[in-house]
Amino acid sequence: MRNFWIGLGVGVGLGLLFAPSSGSELRGNISGKASDLADSAREKFENTRNKITGTFSSAKTAYAQATGTETR
Numbered sequence: 001m002r003n004f005w006i007g008l009g010v011g012v013g014l015g016l017l018f019a020p021s022s023g024s025e026l027r028g029n030i031s032g033k034a035s036d037l038a039d040s041a042r043e044k045f046e047n048t049r050n051k052i053t054g055t056f057s058s059a060k061t062a063y064a065q066a067t068g069t070e071t072r
Contacts, residue, residue: 016030
């Protein structure tokens, strides 16, 4: 997975260097791509956190049912 991200970064960097666009367009493109990447990372983080929270909650409920105790 690490090699994928390195390759992606190199590919994006080369694409930006050889892209036929002005400086302001290039800065706008970089800003947009960075924003998209941040949104994607934030979404993945939220999804992972929700999965972990759900799994923890399910395990807590199963434990409470198995031991006959209350959950908080």
